[in-house]
Amino acid sequence: MEANLEQAVKKLISDFECPTDALKNAMEDFDELRKKGLEKDDEMLAMAPAYISSVPTGEEKGDFLALDLGGTNLRVCWVRLLGEGKYDMKQSKSTLPREIVRNESAQPLVDFICDHIELFITENFPEKIGVSEEEYLPMGFTFSYPMSQRSIVDTTLIRWTKGFNIPEAIGLDFGSTLTQGMKDRKLPVVIEAVINDTVGTLVTRAYTSNAYNTIMGVIFGTGSNGAYVENAAEIPKLTNAGNKEKMLINIEWGASNFKSLPATRYDLLLDHDTPNPGRQMFEKRVSGMYLGELFRRALFHLIKVYNFNNGIIPPSVTDSWSLETSVLSRIVINRSAENVKEVLRPYGIRFRDDNEALLIYDAAYCIGRRSARISAVPIASLYLSTGHAGKKADIGVDGSLVEHYPNFVNMLRDALKDLLGEDEKNITIGIAKDGSGIGAALCALQAVKEK
Secondary structure, eight states: OOHHHHHHHHHHHHHTOOOHHHHHHHHHHHHHHHHHHHHOSSSSSOOEEOSOOSOOOSOOEEEEEEEEEOSSEEEEEEEEEEETTEEEEEEEEEEOOHHHHBOSOSHHHHHHHHHHHHHHHHHHOGGGTTOOGGGOEEEEEEEOSOEEESSSSOEEEOOOOTTOBOGGGTTSOHHHHHHHHHHHTTOOEEEEEEEOHHHHHHHHHHHHHOOSOEEEEEEESSSEEEEEEEEGGGOTTOOOOTTOSEEEEEOOGGGOOOTTSOOOHHHHHHHHTSSSTTSOTTHHHHSHHHHHHHHHHHHHHHHHHHOGGGGOOOHHHHSTTOSOHHHHHHHHTOOOHHHHHHHHGGGTOOOSSHHHHHHHHHHHHHHHHHHHHHHHHHHHHHHHHTTOTTSOEEEEEESHHHHHSTTHHHHHHHHHHHHHGGGGGGEEEEEOTTHHHHHHHHHHHHHHHHO
16 A cells, blocks of 8 residues: 555545534634524525424324425325324325426426326325315425525525526525416415425424424435524514514525635535535535535545556546445445445445555545534534523434434534533434424414414
């Protein structure tokens, strides 16, 4: 093994290191960005009021459709809230075609969604076809992209994330666009609430956990974002809160860019090849969509410059986005040369010796560890800035990283301990399974009640 390869990996690990002092500085940066976003629109953090003013108790009941437009899949669901934190659900899931989510026009996406809603209704509610508007099925719509809201149904798309690029839809109310599409198809559905998946995660955790102190909903999946409960009086830009004391806020923290956490060469190269260069810098360092690509770029650099893999660059490393984050997950599950070799063998990667394989493990590990440590910044900042220091608090989480990435939650908690000290023990973190489906139903229920 060439000595300079070992030095190169050590430099890579150093570049991806996130010292506690730097994370604490990032917490201060985040809190400043949070306050600016609450003050007025068009700031780095959207801080969008969700027009949901309370969290569920677990006793809610009702039947609703739920539509979930995520970064990878579209789901149409039927949800029955049973009370006592329980529910029944039936769903249909479809993969979103690339040519639809990267298109000049929004119409192909609207048509795709309407096709699947129509199929779901035909199969499950045939008696609803042709009914009057008074009998339409109520639906909650989870739209997991940065948007501003004027009410629980009136929204404006700010920008696309998660690899979507449909320029025509930016600045429009996508819910209204979809409603028109359903109307043209005579689909018996009415959208009662449009929510972000983080809001759905928060309310789902509150409904199912019996914690009674859920303060945040967080997504660590294809993208990354959070929502939390804020005092309405602390939101200067909210002029139509009425007599509501609380308001759920969709932060859109994927847009954060912390000066105290400089970008690596791999971050900059990745950013250059995305549809939104210079935007969503936090998300591009922590979310599942990007970790595999960061690792691929690191491998490419080690091969090209330091003669790793005998200087041979296989197609799996040459082509952008060819290594998914699941490859990273399989590598870091076990620090053994045998495991690393087995995972990377199908991708044309060969090793001179076991020590070289362990170096690649260390390179993979530091990318995931940085993701978890940076992810702790907004959580720790919100816990302190919203008056919960020294108090018990519950956080609902969802997404592929917290569910499937080895030790992600443990690494996140280690960072919270560095940032909060003993207060870390006051925080419970629990999976809010299917927050995008159950949460949409819960928010639709609140909207119907408040009519």
